[in-house]
Amino acid sequence: SKPTIGVIGMAVMGKNLALNIESRGYTVAIFNRTGSKTENVAKEHADKNLVPSYTIEDFVNSLEKPRRIIMMVKAGAGTDAVINELIPLLDKGDVLIDGGNTFFEDTIERNQRLDKSGINFIGMGVSGGELGALQGPSLMPGGQKEAYDLVAPILEQISAKADEDGKPCVTYIGANGAGHYVKMVHNGIEYGDMELISESYNLLSHLYNNDLNKVADTFKDWNKGELSSYLIDITANILTRKDDQGSDDFIVNKIMDKAGNKGTGKWSSQSALELGVPQSLITSAVYGRYISAYKDERVKASKVLDGPKAAPDINVDEFVEKIRKALYFSKIMSYAQGFAQMKAAGEHYDWDLDFGKIAQIWRAGCIIRAQFLQKITDAYDKDANLDNLLLDDYFENIVENYQDAIRDVVSYAVKAGIPVSGFMSAVSYYDQYRSEVLPANLIQAQRDFFGAHTYERNDKPGIFHYSWYEEQ
Ligand code: NBP
Numbered sequence: 001s002k003p004t005i006g007v008i009g010m011a012v013m014g015k016n017l018a019l020n021i022e023s024r025g026y027t028v029a030i031f032n033r034t035g036s037k038t039e040n041v042a043k044e045h046a047d048k049n050l051v052p053s054y055t056i057e058d059f060v061n062s063l064e065k066p067r068r069i070i071m072m073v074k075a076g077a078g079t080d081a082v083i084n085e086l087i088p089l090l091d092k093g094d095v096l097i098d099g100g101n102t103f104f105e106d107t108i109e110r111n112q113r114l115d116k117s118g119i120n121f122i123g124m125g126v127s128g129g130e131l132g133a134l135q136g137p138s139l140m141p142g143g144q145k146e147a148y149d150l151v152a153p154i155l156e157q158i159s160a161k162a163d164e165d166g167k168p169c170v171t172y173i174g175a176n177g178a179g180h181y182v183k184m185v186h187n188g189i190e191y192g193d194m195e196l197i198s199e200s201y202n203l204l205s206h207l208y209n210n211d212l213n214k215v216a217d218t219f220k221d222w223n224k225g226e227l228s229s230y231l232i233d234i235t236a237n238i239l240t241r242k243d244d245q246g247s248d249d250f251i252v253n254k255i256m257d258k259a260g261n262k263g264t265g266k267w268s269s270q271s272a273l274e275l276g277v278p279q280s281l282i283t284s285a286v287y288g289r290y291i292s293a294y295k296d297e298r299v300k301a302s303k304v305l306d307g308p309k310a311a312p313d314i315n316v317d318e319f320v321e322k323i324r325k326a327l328y329f330s331k332i333m334s335y336a337q338g339f340a341q342m343k344a345a346g347e348h349y350d351w352d353l354d355f356g357k358i359a360q361i362w363r364a365g366c367i368i369r370a371q372f373l374q375k376i377t378d379a380y381d382k383d384a385n386l387d388n389l390l391l392d393d394y395f396e397n398i399v400e401n402y403q404d405a406i407r408d409v410v411s412y413a414v415k416a417g418i419p420v421s422g423f424m425s426a427v428s429y430y431d432q433y434r435s436e437v438l439p440a441n442l443i444q445a446q447r448d449f450f451g452a453h454t455y456e457r458n459d460k461p462g463i464f465h466y467s468w469y470e471e472q
Pocket residue numbers: 008009010011012013014032033034037072073074075077078079081082099100101102126127128129130
């Protein structure tokens with residue numbers, strides 16, 4: 001029988017996704033620009049129902065109609081090159097899925113362009129790395145709903161299943177670029193989680209005089225409670241690993257403190273800036289990575305710029321618990337901002353996003369999988385139009401109770417000279433968001449003074465301009 005679906009791109013993600021689909025009982029066509037990669041996969045898995053092709057025409061012709069094709073190629077020019085080769089070969093009603101980490105605006109444009117020839121185009125976020133692709137990723141598909149319905153049974157089978165209720169970690173996200181947008185925010189949130197965990201690790205290392213066994217044990221302990229998540233779990237694991245190059249030290253002490261990035265965190269911040277939504281958590285995580293990359297300059301500066309002479313006295317055990325609470329508080333602020341950003345994007349791009357479902361499909365398969373995502377689903381089940389997660393009872397209660405802890409942690413870190421930009425962003429956002437009155441009245445006065453930008457009054461409607469240059 002003809003393959004039900006085909007995968008283009010036989011690098012690690014495409015290969016693993018093809019194997020995942022095949023393992024659910026499908027025959028899968030495979031193709032890669034460089035034929036030797038296709039050949040290697042076919043040879044390595046000769047016992048499986050994979051149908052290799054060595055020209056894109058043969059690949060397209062091998063497929064059952066309507067054709068279902070998943071591209072897993074390098075985002076950007078690679079994706080465009082493949083689409084341009086495919087367009088003349090596809091028929092109306094075929095479904096082309098881009099599973100790469102594509103910028104959502106490119107997906108909107110491609111969806112609209114291909115739609116003109118009747119070709120359905122789905123931009124699908126895939127999270128979970130190479131193991132996720134093989135065993136069950138979290139999938140965020142956006143595009144024509146009727147096209148999604150044609151691939152939904154396959155996507156549901158290959159996706160991760162939540163531990164809580166066995167539900168597949170895939171749902172129709174919305175039109176055109178909605179899937180890639182949600183994946184972008186997912187990655188931004190991932191940056192935020194990683195920044196907050198690394199700040200906690202830094203504080204714990206300081207408190208425990210660099211005894212990494214104790215730091216690892218603390219993360220293990222935290223993973224049993226409300227912070228339970230994949231990223232906390234791998235952090236505990238990482239911190240126990242010894243150097244593989246012969247020294248007695250832990251590997252983490254040997255890894256250069258320069259963080260890389262592939263741009264999805266930056267895209268999230270840029271989009272938040274465009275939409276006018278506060279996104280200080282992801283942005284401080286992006287900046288945290290950027291400043292880490294200035295290693296040489298930091299080494300020089302560390303010899304010139306002194307920090308505080310001594311850290312305040314604290315009770316270590318009590319303080320560890322405060323860091324745990326500060327981390328959970330900050331994580332809540334980060335997700336509150338991420339979901340508020342998606343709400344604004346949904347309104348701007350006219351996507352009917354279901355936030356409860358989005359949290360639901362992040363419960364397994366993806367990098368930010370965590371117990372607490374269920375709490376987000378619960379919050380949107382109670383009120384689908386919630387303005388901000390902080391206004392939900394569960395989250396309101398936690399952040400009110402944990403605020404003293406994060407205030408203590410941030411004060412201590414500032415006095416001890418330990419950078420905690422993520423924690424600071426979190427507590428600042430909380431204090432700004434809950435302020436009935438902010439000092440923006442003065443900013444409006446200044447704008448009106450130097451630029452006649454006008455202002456509104458808080459006691460009557462209308463637009464006002466004050467005669468700043470006239471004597472009263
Ligand atoms: P890469 O992102 O490294 O891309 C390599 C693939 O793109 C190869 O199949 C390569 O073919 C193909 N390709 C390139 Br490069 N330029 C091409 C062109 N002009 N025409 C046709 N094919 C071209 O692979 P990956 O790490 O497997 O990731 C695939 C996609 O999945 C990416 O968009 C990535 O961002 C996304 N993603 C990755 C992860 C992850 O954990 N790695 C997770 C989630 C999503 P060749 O063999 O002929 O060079």
